[in-house]
Amino acid sequence: MSIVKEHLGRRSLRRHARKRIARRRLLRFFKLVVETAAGQIFAKSLIYFSKPLVQEKSSRMKCNNILEAIGTTPLIRLNRLAKDSAGEVYVKADYLNPGGSVKDRIGLWMINEAERKGLLKPGGTIIEGTSGNTGMGLALVAVTRGYKVVFTINDKQSREKVDLLKAFGAEVIVCPTAVEPEDPRSYYSVAKKLAREIPNSYYPNQYENPMNPEAHYQTTGPEIWKDSEGQITHFVCGMGTGGTISGVGKYLKEQNPKVRIIGVDPVGSLYYEFVKTGKVGKALTYVVEGIGEDFFPPTMNLKIIDDVLQVNDEECFVWARRLAKQEGIFTGGSGGGCISGALRVAKESKKDDMIVAFLPDSGSRYISKVYNDGWMREHGYVEAEVALSAADVIRAKSRNGKKRDLIVVGPHQTVFHALHTMQQQDISQLPVFEENNSIGAVYEDQILNLALQGKDLRKLVIREVMGKPLPLVPSNAPIERVTHILSHEGPAVFVEMPGGKLEVLTKFDLMDTIAALVEQKR
Ligand SMILES: Cc1ncc(COP(=O)(O)O)c(C=O)c1O
Numbered sequence: 176m177s178i179v180k181e182h183l184g185r186r187s188l189r190r191h192a193r194k195r196i197a198r199r200r201l202l203r204f205f206k207l208v209v210e211t212a213a214g215q216i217f218a219k220s221l222i223y224f225s226k227p228l229v230q231e232k233s234s235r236m237k238c239n240n241i242l243e244a245i246g247t248t249p250l251i252r253l254n255r256l257a258k259d260s261a262g263e264v265y266v267k268a269d270y271l272n273p274g275g276s277v278k279d280r281i282g283l284w285m286i287n288e289a290e291r292k293g294l295l296k297p298g299g300t301i302i303e304g305t306s307g308n309t310g311m312g313l314a315l316v317a318v319t320r321g322y323k324v325v326f327t328i329n330d331k332q333s334r335e336k337v338d339l340l341k342a343f344g345a346e347v348i349v350c351p352t353a354v355e356p357e358d359p360r361s362y363y364s365v366a367k368k369l370a371r372e373i374p375n376s377y378y379p380n381q382y383e384n385p386m387n388p389e390a391h392y393q394t395t396g397p398e399i400w401k402d403s404e405g406q407i408t409h410f411v412c413g414m415g416t417g418g419t420i421s422g423v424g425k426y427l428k429e430q431n432p433k434v435r436i437i438g439v440d441p442v443g444s445l446y447y448e449f450v451k452t453g454k455v456g457k458a459l460t461y462v463v464e465g466i467g468e469d470f471f472p473p474t475m476n477l478k479i480i481d482d483v484l485q486v487n488d489e490e491c492f493v494w495a496r497r498l499a500k501q502e503g504i505f506t507g508g509s510g511g512g513c514i515s516g517a518l519r520v521a522k523e524s525k526k527d528d529m530i531v532a533f534l535p536d537s538g539s540r541y542i543s544k545v546y547n548d549g550w551m552r553e554h555g556y557v558e559a560e561v562a563l564s565a566a567d568v569i570r571a572k573s574r575n576g577k578k579r580d581l582i583v584v585g586p587h588q589t590v591f592h593a594l595h596t597m598q599q600q601d602i603s604q605l606p607v608f609e610e611n612n613s614i615g616a617v618y619e620d621q622i623l624n625l626a627l628q629g630k631d632l633r634k635l636v637i638r639e640v641m642g643k644p645l646p647l648v649p650s651n652a653p654i655e656r657v658t659h660i661l662s663h664e665g666p667a668v669f670v671e672m673p674g675g676k677l678e679v680l681t682k683f684d685l686m687d688t689i690a691a692l693v694e695q696k697r
Pocket residue numbers: 278306308309413414415416417418419420464465466507509510535536
């Protein structure tokens with residue numbers, strides 16, 4: 176062996192020995208680390224930090240500008256509202272984004288992409304048709320990077336949203352809600368027209384922009400997966416443009432195809448019926464903002480969705496209010512609808528289920544609506560303290576032996592006949608039916624008035640004098656809603672019981688039931 180080789184051999188032996196010693200020292204150190212309590216924490220943090228970071232961003236505590244504060248919103252457990260369910264319910268509180276909504280994320284992603292592609296040049300104008308939140312996200316980007324902004328918004332949106340956008344220097348054009356999307360007056364059409372006419376302008380169009388779902392695929396989905404430590408079993412989310420549910424849904428399904436993706440859609444929107452039956456129904460107006468659509472935007476990937484739950488305006492608002500009062504979590508009506516849906520899922524949940532409900536925007540946007548008692552009352556939305564429904568009153572009536580078959584009259588019968596029937600049956604109103612349809616109603620005091628005016632009740636037919644049919648409420652209508660109708664619209668309502676049978680509920684029935692409840696409580 177040459178001297179050089181021998182020397183190299185000894186050197187490599189020494190290197191090996193040094194490495195062995197270092198390895199042994201390292202092992203001894205790890206043993207020590209694992210054996211002590213502090214060491215265990217250290218070991219855990221080593222494992223934690225060895226995981227790849229989901230989102231590259233600067234520390235939340237020190238941002239270079241407001242845009243760096245977007246995202247990384249918390250998952251928060253519901254401790255009161257979901258206490259009776261087997262699984263756990265968490266909310267993804269995206270209302271804690273700096274602009275107050277989930278839409279900060281897509282505002283940033285759409286503009287980043289436009290700049291990258293050269294579609295938006297310095298000093299340019301951003302134009303968007305927005306229900307307010309996307310506008311806010313875009314406005315944050317525009318202020319930070321020196322763009323002008325023009326927004327079209329529909330007249331259903333709250334006043335606060337318009338004022339908020341203006342506070343960030345935006346120009347806001349309010350357009351009518353009650354027109355088709357293709358109508359030149361709709362906020363979609365006006366935005367498109369402005370984008371054609373204003374030079375050096377960019378129209379992000381959240382309804383068609385692939386960066387909308389992409390932002391959620393890249394940020395919201397990974398955050399939820401990471402913070403749930405891969406335990407999420409159900410993701411419940413309102414459906415608007417579909418960006419959130421499609422992007423988050425895709426990411427979660429890629430991590431675990433068993434995660435169920437559940438959409439929440441308001442009554443009047445097209446999604447629910449389409450997913451359930453494959454039919455395109457008729458779009459109707461509804462009050463809750465931000466969710467539901469009257470068309471199918473390309474940003475919505477319905478294939479990723481396992482189920483859709485339908486919610487009505489009232490439950491959206493009532494659950495938003497309960498969330499604030501019972502959990503200190505302050506979201507808008509669409510978030511309330513999402514909670515209502517998530518709690519339905521939670522009712523059927525199993526022990527290890529982890530349901531995550533998505534909260535898109537802040538309650539502060541709706542102080543003059545959802546969080547205003549007068550507005551809630553005016554619209555007949557009620558937050559029941561005692562969870563009593565119209566059907567409960569009908570059942571109580573039945574238990575007390577006071578329920579009877581529906582007594583009705585025909586429009587061709589005389590008013591005298593109606594009066595005679597009321598006296599015989601000891602009732603104060605009579606529904607008028609023609610071919611099994613409720614077409615009107617007559618009332619005792621109305622007939623007395625006619626008699627006092629000297630009208631001949633034997634000659635007068637009911638069709639000539641009858642009033643509007645009794646208002647119809649579903650069997651699950653909260654009792655406060657029935658009370659509101661009884662004091663504003665008339666002394667009785669029809670309750671549509673499960674199976675379709677109609678029952679009459681009067682002010683008297685209500686008082687009777689409430690009196691019985693008070694007795695029971697004593
Ligand atoms: C208040 C609110 N909720 C829910 C959504 C729906 O989110 P997405 O458009 O991602 O489906 C929006 C969208 O504008 C919204 O503003």
